[in-house]
Amino acid sequence: MCMVEKNLALNRPIIASESHHTGYTPEKAVDGDLSTGSGYLTSSATSAYLTIELDNAYAIQMVKLKQVFLSSYKGRCKNFVILASNDNDKYTILYEGMMQNDSALQEFPIKNTESYKYIRLLIKDNYEGYNSSNGIGEIEIYGTNYKFLIKQTDGYYSIKSEYYSDGKFQSLYLEGGEQPNENDYEKFGFMKINDILKPIQVGEETFKPYDKLENEFEICMATEKNGGIS
Incomplete structure (x- = not known):
């Protein structure tokens, strides 16, 4: 950190x-x-x-x-x-x-x-x-300034509601390619790790993000230092 x-x-x-x-x-x-x-x-x-x-x-x-x-x-x-x-x-x-x-x-x-x-x-x-x-x-x-992303075998994910559709979180297209860069964390990252356990609502559906992450996953963290990501 x-x-x-x-x-x-x-x-x-x-x-x-x-x-x-x-x-x-x-x-x-x-x-x-x-x-x-x-x-x-x-x-x-x-x-x-x-x-x-x-x-x-x-x-x-x-x-x-x-x-x-x-x-x-x-x-x-x-x-x-x-x-x-x-x-x-x-x-x-x-x-x-x-x-x-x-x-x-x-x-x-x-x-x-x-x-x-x-x-x-x-x-x-x-x-x-x-x-x-x-x-x-x-x-x-x-x-x-913490920023988090979810990593699974098939890509990176955000638990922000705008990146959820068709009953699941959508794999992100990263500017950084295989690894998220500063802009990716700024755009997609969520700020509180406990939010994966808190209910969100998308349309008429209410759910906890954790319940939609069916496979094993990692939580990737970036912290801002002097205007950059480290």
């Missing part, structure tokens, strides 16, 4: 739950600027969250955070929560922690295998104390 080494949050769309302090807009939390005076700050003393939309769904395994400082050497993020979602509505907590009051880029490993497209940072309080703006200097996100 490989982790995407690029920062998934860099220059991605981001929105804040609260208005921002002059010059400290949400976009500055994902612009790659690690200077201590750059980042997002709320315009008032209130908890706030920032929601980042990734370019795809990833299994998040690491979040890096950097403090932002305004008028004193006291970080504007202390206790925080990292949440994740695929519909930007129902969120799952991935991590709860506390930042240190220093200028380092701080790492927070996350134990997670589910893939998510929306990542939310909830900033609960700060080191400055009462009546001070909450905020964050920079958010970096790292994770893995």
Whole structure:
């Protein structure tokens, strides 16, 4: 398994739950600027969250955070929560922690295998104390983008419903020939291995993909790394 080494949050769309302090807009939390005076700050003393939309769904395994400082050497993020979602509505907590009051880029490993497209940072309080703006200097996100295909003796298969007809999954025509390449995994690959055991519906028929895989099969996995497949 490989982790995407690029920062998934860099220059991605981001929105804040609260208005921002002059010059400290949400976009500055994902612009790659690690200077201590750059980042997002709320315009008032209130908890706030920032929601980042990734370019795809990833299994998040690491979040890096950097403090932002305004008028004193006291970080504007202390206790925080990292949440994740695929519909930007129902969120799952991935991590709860506390930042240190220093200028380092701080790492927070996350134990997670589910893939998510929306990542939310909830900033609960700060080191400055009462009546001070909450905020964050920079958010970096790292994770893995899994893609799976089914291999049987007569070819490769996807359990996506669009590749099922005439009562069975159809053998795929691969751009890579005998072995699927990056484009094949991107086009045909499914993202959750447990989906072979979950019911899908095609027309009026409802079934579990596993039940349609009558012969022995292998599950082939690719992970995206730096924009490629490894």
